[in-house]
Amino acid sequence: MASESVETPSNGGSLADRVSNPAAPADAPPSADAPQNATGDSDLHEPDYSVEVKLSDLQADPNNPLYSIKSFEDLGLDERILKGLSDMGFRKPSKVQERALPLLMSNPPKNLVGQSQSGTGKTAAFVLNVLSRLDLSTEELQQTPQALILAPTRELARQIVGVVQVMGQFLEGLVIGTAVPADASSRPSRLTCSVVVGTPGTVQDLVKKRIMNPSQLKVLVLDEADNMLDQQGLGDQCIRVKGMLPRTIQVVLFSATFPAHVHRYATKFAPDANEITLQHEELTVDGIKQLYMDCANDEEKYSNLVQLYGLLTVGSSIIFVKTRNSAVEIEKRMVAEGHTVASLTGGIEGSQRDAIIDAFRTGAAKVLITTNVLARGIDVSTVSLVVNYDIPEAYVGGSRSREPDYQTYLHRIGRTGRFGRIGVAISFVSNREEWDMLRKIQEHFECNIERVETNDWDEVEDLIKRTLKNSRAQANFVAT
Numbered sequence: 001m002a003s004e005s006v007e008t009p010s011n012g013g014s015l016a017d018r019v020s021n022p023a024a025p026a027d028a029p030p031s032a033d034a035p036q037n038a039t040g041d042s043d044l045h046e047p048d049y050s051v052e053v054k055l056s057d058l059q060a061d062p063n064n065p066l067y068s069i070k071s072f073e074d075l076g077l078d079e080r081i082l083k084g085l086s087d088m089g090f091r092k093p094s095k096v097q098e099r100a101l102p103l104l105m106s107n108p109p110k111n112l113v114g115q116s117q118s119g120t121g122k123t124a125a126f127v128l129n130v131l132s133r134l135d136l137s138t139e140e141l142q143q144t145p146q147a148l149i150l151a152p153t154r155e156l157a158r159q160i161v162g163v164v165q166v167m168g169q170f171l172e173g174l175v176i177g178t179a180v181p182a183d184a185s186s187r188p189s190r191l192t193c194s195v196v197v198g199t200p201g202t203v204q205d206l207v208k209k210r211i212m213n214p215s216q217l218k219v220l221v222l223d224e225a226d227n228m229l230d231q232q233g234l235g236d237q238c239i240r241v242k243g244m245l246p247r248t249i250q251v252v253l254f255s256a257t258f259p260a261h262v263h264r265y266a267t268k269f270a271p272d273a274n275e276i277t278l279q280h281e282e283l284t285v286d287g288i289k290q291l292y293m294d295c296a297n298d299e300e301k302y303s304n305l306v307q308l309y310g311l312l313t314v315g316s317s318i319i320f321v322k323t324r325n326s327a328v329e330i331e332k333r334m335v336a337e338g339h340t341v342a343s344l345t346g347g348i349e350g351s352q353r354d355a356i357i358d359a360f361r362t363g364a365a366k367v368l369i370t371t372n373v374l375a376r377g378i379d380v381s382t383v384s385l386v387v388n389y390d391i392p393e394a395y396v397g398g399s400r401s402r403e404p405d406y407q408t409y410l411h412r413i414g415r416t417g418r419f420g421r422i423g424v425a426i427s428f429v430s431n432r433e434e435w436d437m438l439r440k441i442q443e444h445f446e447c448n449i450e451r452v453e454t455n456d457w458d459e460v461e462d463l464i465k466r467t468l469k470n471s472r473a474q475a476n477f478v479a480t
């Protein structure tokens with residue numbers, strides 16, 4: 001199986017090197033002080049070899065989140081569902097699927113709080129349980145909601161609808177309803193479907209207006225559960241929706257992250273739940289190479305992005321910025337300079353948002369500038385590069401320093417490196433505060449964020465292309 005090939009050592013120092021440098025002046029951009037050895041390379045660099053591994057090899061490695069010993073057949077799934085899985089090219093379950101499915105599908109049903117790294121197949125885990133629990137034996141049952149899946153954004157809800165559709169394609173009588181914000185005129189008077197996937201606000205509204213009948217619901221799933229429960233608006237809506245559902249409903253919460261304060265709350269929302277929990281150091285995904293670039297100021301962030309543009313189109317890329325305004329500004333400026341980019345923010349109207357994300361999925365648009373609205377859950381396997389144009393920040397009441405948003409960092413970079421693929425995540429750092437935030441992120445996840453020199457773009461290109469060349473699309477995987 002594994003054959004070794006040599007990967008040249010990384011250029012530039014890691015953030016760990018920088019942090020350990022006592023000489024770093026308080027307000028200098030990080031580039032000024034990277035400690036280097038005589039050859040100009042850091043002493044602490046990434047392992048300088050790569051190992052070619054196929055997906056089947058990853059799934060045979062007990063330390064990999066895609067590992068499993070069982071087959072989907074062993075998990076007791078219905079023949080028609082197995083056919084759907086096989087149609088999707090799923091050969092073996094991932095670790096979270098193998099562990100979650102027996103817990104989810106056992107009877108009497110028990111609640112579950114499940115955590116697993118980004119891109120490791122949590123969607124299939126909850127969708128398979130939902131499909132397995134449906135009774136589609138009569139037309140009336142087919143048209144009465146039996147499972148409800150909630151997601152924080154319309155894009156994620158629509159994506160989950162797609163997964164339910166394909167996975168359940170051989171289940172006769174399966175009807176799926178999408179409950180996302182829409183014109184009142186295009187709303188049905190009654191939601192006649194077996195599975196509803198939607199955003200909490202719209203679902204709450206549909207139940208209140210008696211468009212959706214919740215009385216026969218057996219399963220409630222919250223995807224990105226920590227995010228939904230932690231946000232004031234969304235959290236309240238989730239609680240209200242749950243309050244309108246049968247008390248015996250099976251509650252299933254999934255996310256790649258469950259920070260301690262939300263976890264406590266999650267276990268109240270899903271009482272007596274079985275739990276699948278990750279160790280702290282297991283949070284990052286090995287296949288995602290994390291880099292950072294020093295930028296002297298905002299203008300240099302922009303010029304570095306434009307320099308990167310040629311590389312961005314190797315696959316598809318997502319550029320994360322802090323505000324809707326910056327997304328629009330950067331898009332306008334790049335388009336005016338002849339680049340093809342699109343932007344998607346919460347400020348855009350629903351159907352237009354659908355058109356943009358659909359164009360991104362098909363590859364018609366390859367570079368997408370967005371805000372945290374797309375930080376979570378979006379699964380586009382061709383995304384090979386994520387750029388944190390702005391480091392994600394958390395609002396910490398009373399804090400005078402800018403604090404990183406650890407969870408959002410993890411979810412953002414997790415838009416690449418899906419299911420064992422290779423991806424690159426580059427964070428731009430333009431001042432001391434941003435550098436401090438990135439340093440905290442690195443310490444928090446005990447990961448290595450390596451510096452990329454921007455004075456030699458050929459070298460940058462080489463580094464990124466070398467990393468991406470090892471993509472699993474070519475059956476390779478870089479071991480880190």
Ligand SMILES: Nc1ncnc2c1ncn2[C@@H]1O[C@H](COP(=O)(O)OP(=O)(O)OP(=O)(O)O)[C@@H](O)[C@H]1O
Pocket residue numbers: 089090091092093094097116117118119120121122123124255256376377378379381414415418419
């Ligand atoms: N058993 C499997 N075999 C092959 N591919 C799979 C399997 N399970 C999931 N996938 C694929 O892996 C990709 C990532 O899955 P999914 O979107 O469910 O990840 P996730 O864990 O929900 O990630 P996130 O935390 O980012 O939401 C998808 O494209 C999915 O089709």
